[in-house]
Amino acid sequence: MDFGFSSDELEFQRRVREFVAENMRPELETGISYVAGAGEDDRALAAAQAAFRQRLDRAGLLRVAWPKELGGEGLPPIYEYILRQELERNGLEPRVGMSLTSAVIAECGTEAQKEEFLEKLLNKELQMCAGFSEPRGGSDLAGLETRAVREGNDWVLNGQKIYTTYADCADFMWCLARTDKNVAKHDGISIFMVDMSHPGVTVRPLHTMGSYLTHEVFLDDVRVPNRHLIGGEPNKGWYQNTLALDVERINIGSYFSYKRFFEEVVAFARTDEFGTKAILAEPAMRLRLGELAVDLETLRQLANRNAYLVNENQVSSMVASMAKIWSTEFYYRLTSVVMQLMGPFGQLQKGSKWALLDGEAEVGYRNTPPTRFGGGANEVQRDVVARRGLGLPRSR
Amino acid sequence: MVKDPVCGNDIDDEKIDGPATHANSGAPVTDPKFGTKRYHEGEWYYFCSMSCRQRFIASPARYVGAGEEK
Numbered sequence: 001m002d003f004g005f006s007s008d009e010l011e012f013q014r015r016v017r018e019f020v021a022e023n024m025r026p027e028l029e030t031g032i033s034y035v036a037g038a039g040e041d042d043r044a045l046a047a048a049q050a051a052f053r054q055r056l057d058r059a060g061l062l063r064v065a066w067p068k069e070l071g072g073e074g075l076p077p078i079y080e081y082i083l084r085q086e087l088e089r090n091g092l093e094p095r096v097g098m099s100l101t102s103a104v105i106a107e108c109g110t111e112a113q114k115e116e117f118l119e120k121l122l123n124k125e126l127q128m129c130a131g132f133s134e135p136r137g138g139s140d141l142a143g144l145e146t147r148a149v150r151e152g153n154d155w156v157l158n159g160q161k162i163y164t165t166y167a168d169c170a171d172f173m174w175c176l177a178r179t180d181k182n183v184a185k186h187d188g189i190s191i192f193m194v195d196m197s198h199p200g201v202t203v204r205p206l207h208t209m210g211s212y213l214t215h216e217v218f219l220d221d222v223r224v225p226n227r228h229l230i231g232g233e234p235n236k237g238w239y240q241n242t243l244a245l246d247v248e249r250i251n252i253g254s255y256f257s258y259k260r261f262f263e264e265v266v267a268f269a270r271t272d273e274f275g276t277k278a279i280l281a282e283p284a285m286r287l288r289l290g291e292l293a294v295d296l297e298t299l300r301q302l303a304n305r306n307a308y309l310v311n312e313n314q315v316s317s318m319v320a321s322m323a324k325i326w327s328t329e330f331y332y333r334l335t336s337v338v339m340q341l342m343g344p345f346g347q348l349q350k351g352s353k354w355a356l357l358d359g360e361a362e363v364g365y366r367n368t369p370p371t372r373f374g375g376g377a378n379e380v381q382r383d384v385v386a387r388r389g390l391g392l393p394r395s396r
Numbered sequence: 397m398v399k400d401p402v403c404g405n406d407i408d409d410e411k412i413d414g415p416a417t418h419a420n421s422g423a424p425v426t427d428p429k430f431g432t433k434r435y436h437e438g439e440w441y442y443f444c445s446m447s448c449r450q451r452f453i454a455s456p457a458r459y460v461g462a463g464e465e466k
Contacts, residue, residue, distance in 0.1 A: 127420075135434065136453055145435070159435045169420045196421035202414060203425045204432060218433065220440070 003304060005082065012064070012079055016086040019059050028052055029091040049093050050124065056096065062122070065098045067106050070118060078311035081251070088256035095251070100244040101128050101174050104191070108240045110232045117193070129166040131175035131194070131217065134159070141176070142185045142238065146219060148177040148192065150234075154223040155179070155192065157200075160216060163373075167203045167215035170196050175219070176241060179234040189237035191230040198222050212370045248375070252323045253303030255296070258334060261364075262296055264357055265289075265338050274356070279341060288337045295330050302326055318389040321381035328371040328378060335365040400431070401441055401459040402448035407431050409442045436460070 005013065027048045056062045065080040066072020073079070077098075084094040098106075102121040105113050120126040134144050146159025157177055164173070173194040180188035194201065200222035206214045226232070230240055266289065269280050279285050302323040309316045338361040339346035350359030372378050386392045398409045412431045415424030431444045436456055443449040452459050 135449070147438075158438070160433075167419065167423075168425065171421055196419065196423045201421075201423040203419050203423050204414075204428055205425065206428070216432065218435075 003301075003308075005078075009078060009082060012075075013082050013086060016061060016083055019056065019061060020086055020090050020092070023052065023055050024090055024092070025052075028093075030093060052092070053096055053123070062097055066122070070106060070114065076311050078307060081307045081311070084251060085256055088254065089260070091257075091260060094257075097122070099128070100130070100248045104230065104240050104244045107243060108231045108236070110227070112227055113193075113230065113232075126172060127166060127170045129164050129170035129173050129196070129215075129217075131161040131164060131173045133161060133163045135162050135216075141241075142189065144176055144178060144189065146175070146177040147181075148179050148190060148224070148234075150179075150226075151223075153226050155226065155229060157192065157194065157219045157222040157224055159219050161219070162216045163206070164203075164215045164217045165213075165374075167196070167217050168205065168213070172196060173201075173217065176237055179237075183235070186238045188235055189241075190234045191237040191240055192224045193228040193230065194219070194222060194224055195228070198224070209366055209369060212367060214370075252306060252320055252375075253299060253327050254331075255300050255303045255327075258299065258327075258330060259296060261357075261360065262292060262334060265334075265341065268357060269341060274342070274345060285341065288340070292330075292334055292337060295326075295333065299323070299326050299330055316388075317384050321376075321384040321388075324375060325378045325381045325385075328368070331364065331371055332368040335361055335368060339365055398442045400444045400448050402451050403444060405444050407442055407444050409433075412442055 004010075025048065027044070030045070053062060060073075061083060063072035064075045064083060065077050066074070068074035080097045083097065087096065088094040099121060102118055105117055105121070109117070117126065121128070131146070132141060132144075134146065136143065136145065144159075146157060146161065148155040148157045150156075155177075157175070159177065161167075161173070161175070167173070173196055175192045175194045176189055177192060178188050179190040182188070196203075200220040202218040202220065204216040204218070206216060208214055230237070269289070270277075280289075302319065306316070306319045306323045309319055338357075342356050342361060345354060345356050346361050346365075348355040348359055349362050352359060355362070387394060397406050399405070400407050408430060412426060412433055413424070414426030416427035417425045419425050431442060432446060432449055433440050433442045434449050434452060435441075436452075437460075441452060441459075443452065
């Protein structure tokens with residue numbers, strides 16, 4: 001039995017492959033470290049990616065999952081999954097099309113919000129940052145303390161977000177805030193599009209390990225117009241955001257980025273340029289590479305299973321959590337083995353004369369911890385597996 | 397100047413609020429070396445360091461009212 005795509009999906013995959021073969025340029029290629037956000041400040045790369053997205057749009061491939069009434073194809077999410085897989089397979093930026101933010105605005109936003117934001121989000125003319133985590137804990141999202149109080153036509157926001165990636169370059173923050181303190185915590189949350197240029201927004205950089213820059217964002221009497229309350233009605237934020245996370249789930253995995261890198265590593269190990277043949281003769285190293293091959297195939301199966309369930313509207317938190325855990329921890333195991341294989345050369349950074357595989361192992365190795373925390377820490381994901389998969393009681 | 401409610405040190409709230417530089421959006425970006433702050437029960441509290449702020453977050457009742465608030 002083959003868990004493959006349908007004939008229509010395969011036809012779409014063929015169209016994307018044809019397009020990529022014609023439009024691939026070396027300057028568009030990104031390495032494995034891109035999975036964890038490295039290289040996103042590269043302006044030449046960003047410009048090349050923007051031009052590529054325009055060509056993708058002209059070819060009718062960018063708006064596959066975009067709603068029909070908004071000029072899209074309105075196809076099921078599996079098509080966007082195929083598109084992203086094909087881009088990733090070729091080392092191209094896969095995060096195109098529907099984003100967490102645009103999916104919620106398309107589904108729950110007011111007509112004015114769709115008009116104001118959707119096209120700009122699709123074209124990445126607007127950069128977003130996500131205001132989820134707060135200092136008392138990102139894992140208990142519903143316990144957030146940032147408050148929004150209605151004053152005339154505005155909402156006044158006070159509070160603080162932490163680990164806000166892209167806050168330094170974002171135009172808007174997708175900001176969850178408490179609009180009602182007197183109801184159950186899930187029922188008193190709203191989402192605001194907070195203009196980062198508004199008075200009262202302050203950004204404080206947090207330099208973390210790896211090449212990862214994240215931020216704290218302080219909201220100090222920030223006035224947000226009511227038209228930027230998502231959906232136009234308060235206290236719907238938790239449910240709107242759940243929808244966003246479901247959309248985000250289909251993209252968990254990064255299988256092809258890892259596969260490309262793993263294949264490069266195996267090819268490198270075969271060259272014997274740095275005495276790797278002798279290393280490969282060692283049973284321990286062969287076992288490690290064999291283990292990685294098994295892990296990689298497991299990731300493929302989990303990512304496909306997850307995408308299938310999302311597509312069938314049978315969203316499974318358990319499978320999505322498993323895919324997230326496996327993907328990010330595989331990244332760690334992969335880069336660890338590569339560091340071992342390369343010996344002292346593994347620690348050389350990109351740009352160093354003797355850096356092997358363009359220094360990707362070094363930057364990837366340092367970048368793995370943020371991927372394990374981001375998008376819901378792996379410990380929280382394991383708790384989801386325990387509760388929803390094994391039926392164990394909720395933790396305190 | 398305000399007092400860090402945890403360690404009692406004097407700290408410059410104006411420097412904590414920045415800006416040292418500006419983000420692309422124009423939002424002020426502060427210099428982390430001056431300290432940080434925390435919104436708690438309708439008030440902002442200023443701290444010399446992340447570790448002081450973490451102590452405050454762990455047991456705010458112990459420190460509320462100890463420093464100057466803004």
